[in-house]
Amino acid sequence: MAFGSNVLSSNASFDPYWWRAAPHEQKQPVAAPSRTDVAIVGSGITGLVAAIHLARGGRQVTVFEAKEPGHGASTRNAGYVGRTLKHGFGEIMEKEGLDKAKAVYGELMDAFVAVKDTVEQEDIQCHYKQQGRLLLATSTTMYDAMAREFALREKHLGESFATVDRAGQHDEISTDHYFGGVKIEDHAGLHPGLYHQGLLDAARDAGVVICAFTPVLGFRKEAEGFTVFVKGAKVQARDVIVATNGYGGREWPWLQRRIMPFHAYQTVSAPLGENRVKSLLPGGRTYIDWNFNVDWMREAPGDPTRIIFGGLTGEIDADLRVMAERLHLRLLRVFPDLADLQFDHMWTGKCAGTFDINPKIGCHDGIHYAGGYCFAGVPMGTLFGQKLAKRILGQSGGESVFDSEPPTKFFYRGNAWFVPHAIKWLSRGDR
Numbered sequence: 001m002a003f004g005s006n007v008l009s010s011n012a013s014f015d016p017y018w019w020r021a022a023p024h025e026q027k028q029p030v031a032a033p034s035r036t037d038v039a040i041v042g043s044g045i046t047g048l049v050a051a052i053h054l055a056r057g058g059r060q061v062t063v064f065e066a067k068e069p070g071h072g073a074s075t076r077n078a079g080y081v082g083r084t085l086k087h088g089f090g091e092i093m094e095k096e097g098l099d100k101a102k103a104v105y106g107e108l109m110d111a112f113v114a115v116k117d118t119v120e121q122e123d124i125q126c127h128y129k130q131q132g133r134l135l136l137a138t139s140t141t142m143y144d145a146m147a148r149e150f151a152l153r154e155k156h157l158g159e160s161f162a163t164v165d166r167a168g169q170h171d172e173i174s175t176d177h178y179f180g181g182v183k184i185e186d187h188a189g190l191h192p193g194l195y196h197q198g199l200l201d202a203a204r205d206a207g208v209v210i211c212a213f214t215p216v217l218g219f220r221k222e223a224e225g226f227t228v229f230v231k232g233a234k235v236q237a238r239d240v241i242v243a244t245n246g247y248g249g250r251e252w253p254w255l256q257r258r259i260m261p262f263h264a265y266q267t268v269s270a271p272l273g274e275n276r277v278k279s280l281l282p283g284g285r286t287y288i289d290w291n292f293n294v295d296w297m298r299e300a301p302g303d304p305t306r307i308i309f310g311g312l313t314g315e316i317d318a319d320l321r322v323m324a325e326r327l328h329l330r331l332l333r334v335f336p337d338l339a340d341l342q343f344d345h346m347w348t349g350k351c352a353g354t355f356d357i358n359p360k361i362g363c364h365d366g367i368h369y370a371g372g373y374c375f376a377g378v379p380m381g382t383l384f385g386q387k388l389a390k391r392i393l394g395q396s397g398g399e400s401v402f403d404s405e406p407p408t409k410f411f412y413r414g415n416a417w418f419v420p421h422a423i424k425w426l427s428r429g430d431r
């Protein structure tokens with residue numbers, strides 16, 4: 001299929017589909033206060049969860065957001081809630097020992113539980129559902145490797161799974177493209193726009209001041225606390241949290257040298273009809289392959305007539321129409337019958353990675369930060385937001401196995417031009 005064909009519907013939007021149910025606020029900016037106990041940069045999951053817990057712990061909290069609340073990846077993602085890390089349990093066990101592997105994957109479980117608890121405690125209506133995930137193999141070698149990895153997790157972590165062979169996969173997904181996979185029954189999915197909206201409401205209810213359209217330009221350390229330079233004002237803050245993940249920049253060059261932003265792309269189909277979606281994805285799971293550079297798909301939460309499809313992580317193309325064509329071609333490999341499919345939404349968002357491909361939480365020069373989630377920011381951002389708050393409140397539970405300084409490279413100043421090449425290199429084992 002040539003580029004330029006009609007994969008986008010006539011009224012297609014380049015905004016995330018999630019913004020339909022949770023429209024972004026375009027309110028007048030709230031004036032920045034001259035003082036605050038805690039200044040938080042970024043109004044995504046990480047920043048808001050930290051803000052809620054700090055405010056409930058008695059701190060006066062101000063969240064500064066460069067654009068509208070939730071502008072970043074927190075309202076652009078796929079809503080997969082699992083225990084995801086690019087380093088497998090077996091790999092960590094081999095390199096760093098069983099105890100380390102258990103500690104790392106134990107924290108992934110804490111993050112997974114943190115989302116469930118947050119949704120329940122804040123009563124967030126965001127279609128949270130433990131619908132199970134099917135991880136799909138793109139070769140027989142991969143299928144065998146997956147079975148070995150998940151057997152280790154079952155043995156050492158007690159996390160159950162089931163292998164699904166190539167014939168059996170048709171009960172879950174109507175394709176021969178994959179070579180079977182692994183099913184994890186308790187993994188969840190949610191609607192990212194509504195999850196974020198629920199956090200924003202909870203933060204405001206707790207008394208957090210949200211200063212949208214107020215970019216932070218930099219910080220100066222003072223004898224006590226910090227001066228935070230925001231557009232048009234200076235704010236005195238006792239503590240500062242930077243929660244900018246893939247959207248940060250020159251406001252903090254130290255972090256900018258350690259975090260690599262990269263794009264990922266996502267679409268939602270025009271309505272296909274409930275029966276057609278059911279016939280494509282009869283298992284009703286969240287689906288993702290086990291490649292380094294993943295494709296993923298699921299029924300749209302709250303609308304069983306549409307499917308969500310995403311991928312092309314790390315690719316750069318300013319023209320989302322071209323990326324829509326490319327995603328469609330990838331989708332056709334899975335479902336050749338969808339040649340007539342059109343997308344109603346096509347959008348992108350920025351993820352962030354670190355040079356050791358681990359999420360990070362820490363404190364440098366007195367400034368707290370968390371990020372570099374490599375695609376797992378829904379659970380990890382929720383957990384790290386809680387941990388950042390505990391650290392500032394002096395409560396136990398703020399420690400993390402991911403608390404180590406993110407490495408940098410001598411040449412890296414924040415222009416991650418090499419990420420698409422690095423992802424291609426790291427994906428060389430994908431089939």
Ligand SMILES: Cc1cc2nc3c(=O)[nH]c(=O)nc-3n(C[C@H](O)[C@H](O)[C@H](O)COP(=O)(O)OP(=O)(O)OC[C@H]3O[C@@H](n4cnc5c(N)ncnc54)[C@H](O)[C@@H]3O)c2cc1C
Pocket residue numbers: 041042043044045046047064065066067069070071072073074075076077078079080081214215216217243244245246247248249251263264265266310348349350351352370371373374375376377378379380381
């Ligand atoms: C297409 C896509 C699919 C994904 N799918 C999943 C998934 O299924 N599951 C999962 O767990 N993760 C997924 N992720 C990753 C996940 O969305 C992110 O890791 C997570 O949302 C990061 O949250 P955050 O709060 O740390 O940062 P963000 O939500 O990105 O928020 C950072 C905010 O900081 C603001 N900001 C930046 N600089 C400044 C400044 N100087 N002053 C003020 N504000 C500033 C930005 O405007 C932005 O709003 C996906 C990401 C993408 C792009």
